[in-house]
Every structure is written in C-alpha cells, then in structure tokens.
Amino acid sequence: MPRQNKLACLAALVLGASATCCQAADLVREDRYADITVGKTVATIYQIGNENRTTVDQSGPNQKLAQTQVGNRNQAVLTQSGNGNSLYSQQTGYANSQQVTQSGNNNQAGVAQNGVNNSAQVVQTGAYNQAFVGQYGKDNSASVTQNGFGGQVSVKQYGEGGTATVTQQ
Numbered sequence: 001m002p003r004q005n006k007l008a009c010l011a012a013l014v015l016g017a018s019a020t021c022c023q024a025a026d027l028v029r030e031d032r033y034a035d036i037t038v039g040k041t042v043a044t045i046y047q048i049g050n051e052n053r054t055t056v057d058q059s060g061p062n063q064k065l066a067q068t069q070v071g072n073r074n075q076a077v078l079t080q081s082g083n084g085n086s087l088y089s090q091q092t093g094y095a096n097s098q099q100v101t102q103s104g105n106n107n108q109a110g111v112a113q114n115g116v117n118n119s120a121q122v123v124q125t126g127a128y129n130q131a132f133v134g135q136y137g138k139d140n141s142a143s144v145t146q147n148g149f150g151g152q153v154s155v156k157q158y159g160e161g162g163t164a165t166v167t168q169q
Contacts, residue, residue, distance in 0.1 A: 043067075052091075054078065065089075071096075074113075082107070093118075096135075104129075115140070118157075126151075137162070 041063040043056050052069040057079045067076060067089040074091040077099045085102045088110045096113040098120040105127040111120050111134075118135040122144045129146040131153045140157040142164045151168040 049074070057081075060085075076100075079103075085109075098122075098133075112136075120144075124151075133157075135162075140164075142166075 041058055041061060043058060043063075043065040044067070045054050045056065046068045047054065048070045050072045052072070052074045054067055054069065054076045055078065056065060056067070058065060059081045060083050062084040063080045064086045065078060065080065066087070067078060069076065069091045071091065071093045073095045074093070075097045076089055076091065078087060078089060079101045080087060080103075082102070082104045084106045085104070086108045087100055087102065089098060089100065090111070091098065091113045093113065093115045095116060096118045098111050098113065100109050100111060100122045102109060102124045104125050107124045107127065107129045109122050109124060109130070110132045111122060113120060113135045115136055116138045118138070118140045120133045120135060120142045122131050122133060124131060124146045126146070126148045128149055129151045131144045131146060132155070133142045133144060134156040135142060136156075136158050138160045140160070140162040142155050142157060143166070144153050144155060145167045146153060147169045153166050153168065155164045155166060157164060
C-alpha cells in the first residue's frame with residue numbers, strides 16, 4: 001500500500017472514521033519503540049467531564065497504573081520506570097493537578113484529590129517506597145520526595161490553603 005494511503009488510513013483510525021482500506025497489518029512499528037518489551041504493564045484511565053488531561057509514560061516490566069478524573073480541567077502527569085511500580089491516581093473536582101514520578105523497583109504511590117485547585121507532586125526513586133497524598137478541599141499543595149529503600153509517607157490535607165513538603169532520603 002502506498003505511504004499516502006497508509007497515512008489516510010491511520011488518520012481514519014485515529015479520528016474514529018470507518019475505513020475499509022486499513023488493517024492492523026498496515027501499521028508500521030517505529031524505531032523509537034524498538035526497546036519496549038512485552039510485559040505485564042497496564043495503564044487504565046477513566047475521564048468524565050471536560051478538559052481533563054492525563055499524560056502517562058511507563059517503561060519497564062510489570063508497571064501498574066489506574067487513574068480516574070471526574071470533573072473539569074484536572075491534569076495529571078504520571079511517569080513510571082523500573083520494575084513493578086504501582087500507582088493509583090484519583091481526581092474529583094475542578095482544576096486539580098498532580099505529577100507523580102516513580103523510578104526504581106516496587107514503589108507504590110496513591111494520590112486522591114477531591115475539591116478545587118489542589119496540587120500534588122510525588123517523586124520516588126529507589127525501591128519499596130510508599131507514598132499517599134490525600135487532599136480534600138481547596139488550594140492545598142503537597143510535595144513528597146523519597147529516595148532510597150523502604151520509605152513510607154502519608155500526607156492528608158483538609159480545608160483550604162494547606163502546604164506540606166516531605167523529603168526522605
């Protein structure tokens with residue numbers, strides 16, 4: 001199939017249009033994804049509302065991610081690399097933002113935001129670290145950084161305008 005027809009078929013697939021010219025065999029593997037191996041990596045994303053945005057980048061085997069957004073204008077940037085990391089992310093409300101980065105092995109993170117304009121950042125490197133951030137209210141901000149082995153952090157914010165910063169090494 002000529003390149004121009006393949007591009008038209010791909011555009012039809014992306015836009016959800018029906019195209020009789022396309023088949024899975026027409027898609028070509030890109031060189032930039034050559035090092036990705038088949039494993040048990042899973043990302044599940046649910047979004048209900050308007051202008052919600054989620055960016056997910058997972059590399060390495062056995063990564064697990066579940067993310068739910070209900071409301072409007074919520075944003076999440078979720079990155080996992082290494083082996084066996086798990087992440088649960090939930091946002092309900094308006095204009096909440098979170099950024100979670102896990103690298104290493106067997107780290108776990110959970111972020112729950114319910115309210116308006118809450119912001120959370122979690123960065124974990126190393127192995128067997130656990131972090132939870134719960135924000136319930138308005139204009140709360142939390143930053144958690146863990147480096148090393150076996151750290152545990154739990155941050156809960158209720159009300160309005162709270163700030164929390166935790167660093168463990």
